[in-house]
Amino acid sequence: MAAGAAGGGSDELKLLGVWVSPFVHRVQVALHLKGLTGYEYAEEDLTNKSDLLLASNPVHTKVPVLLHAGKPVCESMLIVQYLDEAFPGSGPALLPADPHDRAVARFWAAYADDQFFASWIKAFVGTTDEERAAATEAAVAALQKMEGAFGECSKGKAFFGGDGPGYVDIALGGFVAWIRAFHAVASVNLLDAARTPLLAAWAERFAALDAAKEVIPDVDRIAEFAKHDLLPLLQKLHPKN
Numbered sequence: 001m002a003a004g005a006a007g008g009g010s011d012e013l014k015l016l017g018v019w020v021s022p023f024v025h026r027v028q029v030a031l032h033l034k035g036l037t038g039y040e041y042a043e044e045d046l047t048n049k050s051d052l053l054l055a056s057n058p059v060h061t062k063v064p065v066l067l068h069a070g071k072p073v074c075e076s077m078l079i080v081q082y083l084d085e086a087f088p089g090s091g092p093a094l095l096p097a098d099p100h101d102r103a104v105a106r107f108w109a110a111y112a113d114d115q116f117f118a119s120w121i122k123a124f125v126g127t128t129d130e131e132r133a134a135a136t137e138a139a140v141a142a143l144q145k146m147e148g149a150f151g152e153c154s155k156g157k158a159f160f161g162g163d164g165p166g167y168v169d170i171a172l173g174g175f176v177a178w179i180r181a182f183h184a185v186a187s188v189n190l191l192d193a194a195r196t197p198l199l200a201a202w203a204e205r206f207a208a209l210d211a212a213k214e215v216i217p218d219v220d221r222i223a224e225f226a227k228h229d230l231l232p233l234l235q236k237l238h239p240k241n
């Protein structure tokens with residue numbers, strides 16, 4: 001996929017992913033923003049992982065993995081940082097230049113995973129209504145904190161990264177299509193404009209980016225996956241949970 005003009009050494013890039021993964025979408029959006037669109041994409045079957053995935057990410061055996069000239073980089077947000085460092089001349093910098101702003105951006109990107117996503121996933125996999133409701137509430141509370149972060153990071157501009165999307169936009173933006181799919185499937189709008197007006201407007205802007213439109217699949221397709229395939233897949237991958 002994603003043929004197009006190979007920019008700055010992107011012909012040496014290979015991405016191992018699955019089409020529906022928000023973590024893979026982060027990397028695809030970052031590659032697009034950097035103009036590194038000539039990479040090779042390999043779709044994984046998580047129930048039958050390729051030897052390349054197992055060898056490239058032996059610790060977690062998860063996607064995304066980015067191979068650059070054959071050398072693997074694992075973990076979506078570490079891959080985004082790597083792209084900034086390995087391809088400084090390609091596209092805009094995704095992390096801020098100022099060291100303190102960078103630290104703040106890394107803090108909120110980690111928060112999106114450790115607080116927002118970690119709570120929200122239980123709204124999908126929770127076994128009781130109470131568990132799922134508590135998880136949804138915790139996910140909303142995390143987004144309310146990120147509403148405050150938006151003001152701090154954007155300094156009144158359109159994105160966490162300022163005038164254009166950056167590191168935190170990619171971190172949270174990777175989840176926007178899934179948040180919309182969750183709305184469709186569970187009838188819960190996590191990005192309600194009454195509760196988090198800045199983030200609700202930001203999500204519209206993020207979803208309208210070419211980089212997002214070109215790499216992130218339709219919400220309906222993700223919603224179908226969430227409805228029918230997510231739990232069986234997770235049970236197959238992690239039978240003891």
Ligand SMILES: N[C@@H](CCC(=O)N[C@@H](CS)C(=O)NCC(=O)O)C(=O)O
Nearest residue numbers: 021023046062063064075076077237
């Ligand atoms: N923290 C990782 C999370 C990646 C992740 O959870 N990937 C899932 C797909 S969405 C996966 O590969 N799961 C395979 C497994 O659990 O065995 C990142 O940011 O890259």
